[in-house]
Amino acid sequence: MSLGLLGVGALALALAALNGLHDASNAVSTTIATRTLSERAALRLAAGLNLLGALLGLGVAESGTRLALDGLRPALEPAGSGSTAVVLITAALLGGLAWGLFTWWRGTPSSTWHAVYGGLAGATLALGLRVPWTHEIGLVALSLLISPLLGGGLTYLLVLGLARVTTRTRVRNRHLRAAQTVSAGAVAAGHGMTDVLLPMSALVLAAEATDSAPLPWWAGPLLAVALALGTLAGGRRIIRTLVSRLTDLSTAQGLAAETSAAVMMLAASIGLGAPVSTSHTITAGIVGSGLAVGPRSVRWPVVGRILATWVATPVVAGGAAALAAAVLSVLPA
Incomplete structure (x- = not known):
């Protein structure tokens, strides 16, 4: 196993753990906000179901990385194979990690998928290669625009529907809390299924580029465990944003x-064809639920800062990845 592949493996593990830490809020924030579950219980539930979902996600299709590979492979074609491809993958992961750490520190939900895609574009430019702009920007723009709109719109309609149900039937708050626990578990499992594919795909593509032997069987489960451990640690900074701000x-x-x-996670798992961010979807859902009550119940300055972060994600992550690629390209092989 080459040093380049080992480096990608270490970064993939770090990305999986950061993804869990960063996105734990996606599954548990609303259950904490409504006091359906305590923070500790919610994080344990999310971690366990993230692990289960990740292990199931690794079993999708023959390689278990179909969705992410379909998106990432065209972006790597200009680099061909060998050390250039490994530099490109490494730089993209570094860009995604840097942006993920920054947004976690700021307590702002953002998409790891979009950060890595932006990192691929930035690193490709830094290496003087052709960027497949149509493919790259199309995937990011599609999910950036559509998934929050669909998530927010569906939540808006569901809140109105639940308001009618609860006033006309014997549905009580305890029933809603039980249902919310189930829905939070579904989000946690769906997050594990989709988001473990990103670091796993980076490993698979790096192995292909270096003509390495097939990855060991435990590589995927190790990434799933890293994702779950990151979730168990809990992204409390982002949880606070979604819960109260x-x-x-x-x-x-x-x-x-x-x-x-x-x-939305179910739609992604059956092959929507574009990365669907749980961060975007749950944030838009919370905003949509506020709109169903009334526009004044939403704190729009916070929404504006989050939207600005989403737009900046591929750009800033791309810049960080470009810098990393420029440095890595001059280092001895």
Whole structure:
């Protein structure tokens, strides 16, 4: 196994752990906000189901990385194979990690997928290669625009529907809390299924580029464990943003936001063809649940800062990856 592949493996593990730490809020924030679960119980639930979902995700299709490979492989074609491809993958992972750490420190939800895609584009430019702009920007723009709109719109409708159900039937808050626990578990499992594919795909592509032997069987499960451990650590900075800074959530609103996110994850798992960010979907869902109550219940300055972060994600991560690629390209092989 080459040093380059070992380096990609270490970065893939770090990305999986950071993804869990960063995105633990996706599954548990609304259950904490509505006091359906304690923070400790919510994080344990999310970690366990993240692990289960990740192991299931690794079993999708023959390689277990179909969705991510379909998206990443065209972006690597200009680099061909060998050391240039490894530099490109390494730089993209470094760009994604740098942006993920920064947004975690700022307590802002953002997409690891978009950061890595932006990193690939930036690193490709730094190496003087042709960037497949149509493919690259199309995938990012599609999910950046559509998944939050669908997630927010579906949540809005669900909140209105739940309001009617709870006023006309004997559905009580305890019933909604039980349903919310189930929906949060579905989001956690869906997050594990989709997000473990990104670091796993980086490993597979690096192995292909270096003509290495097939990856050991334990590589995928190790990434799944890293993702779950990161989730168990809990991204409390981002949880606080989603729990208290966007809007005040009722149990019905939390259930609606989690359900819409679970639906979007299901759509991604059956092959939507573009990366769907759980961070974007759950954030948009929380905003949509606030809109269903009334526009004044949403704290729009916070929403504006989050939207600015989403737009900046591929750009800044691309810049960081370009810098990393420029440095790596002059180092001795």
